[in-house]
Amino acid sequence: MFNPILIIVGLTVLVSAYAWSNHELMESWILRPYKMARDNGQWYRFLTSGFLHADWGHLLFNMIAFYSFGGLVLGVLANGTGAPGLDGFGALGGLWRFLLLYLGGIVVSDIPTYFRHRDDREYGSLGASGGVASVLFAGVIFSPLNKIYMMFIPVGIPGFIFGFLYLAYSYYQGRRRGDNINHDAHFYGALYGVILVLVLMPASGLEFVRQIQYFIKSII
Template identity: 60%
Template sequence: MPDFLDVSILLAVLTSIISIYAWSHPELYDRWIMSPYLVRKRGEWYRFLSSGFLHADVGHLLFNMIAFYSFSQLVQMIFGAYFGELMGAGLFVLLYFTGIIVSDIPSYLKHRTDYDYRSLGASGGVASVMFSAILFNPLGSIRIMFLPIDIPSFIFGILYLIYSYYQGRRMGDNVNHDAHLYGALYGILFTLVAIPKSALIFWSQISDKYL
């Protein structure tokens, strides 16, 4: 058992239950999915958050929840150490939920007059947690799928940002890469504001290793 309040399990279970339920209940799916047009037309602002509890299929759900849980442990532990168990858990939940919301703002602004545009998934929140963890542990090993090598997490983060930016400009694969990009940037900003020392933690590890 971890020595901190692990709320990531509760969030992952809740998200999984809602996603699975929505697959067989299209009325909930339609009511909760992110639709910038309906947000603007009807004032359904709750969709910024509710869409984070929906996923397209089993693969989408598993990928997001496994990535979320993998990176959340370190972030929860450090938040708990700095702010106390309850406040640290609260800040972690705030990071995740606001990451989902903030990462959808660029998509809303871009597609608010597009009736056909829809997006869903917790990717923005997951990216926020992921990049918060990278700030604390930039030299952690990450294995890219299908490649038999591990790379430092900060290198993965750089590649992730470049890929998300490039794919977001292309808009050719029906994935909301903008949510990945802005969720990641928001996670960095949130962590720097919450724990300014995280910048020194990041830099000291990088400089000790490479400089």
């Protein structure tokens, strides 16, 4: 049966693994703002860089997160939730909106990175983190009380709390620039996912608030 999530995961794994042994492909597809600013024919790097990863750890983390939330998000976009105003768009309509969410997240999340580093000859960025963050945060909007589990933390964190902490951490690290991780892609990919979901399904925002209110009342 046609499963677009598995196809994206499989394609990303194959491209990343092949690029590790093909430096020419890696170098021609990675996000290089300096080169892109001086050659308008290289805008494709905004998208192709999302199919490359630094190593197996980077690749598996992104693909596991994408797979974990992708089914929920695609299912809601296609079939809805049954809540008022949250009707789905059908199989085809849900699919192209899902692709807009994921692939659009990869592209849009790297635009701030491009402007920040377009004069940095050595800078390069790769990975699907922006698209993964878009899908993850769409899942948080659709189901904010679903618990998210992280390594070394024995209890689940409600999605909306995790989302707030994730955004705060990504924003702080992006300003700090203390490591080699593109935290800006995480931050802007997450924002893109939230905004796009609210545009596509405005009632999801009301349902999100309703569920948060229910959660607060249950613990008071």
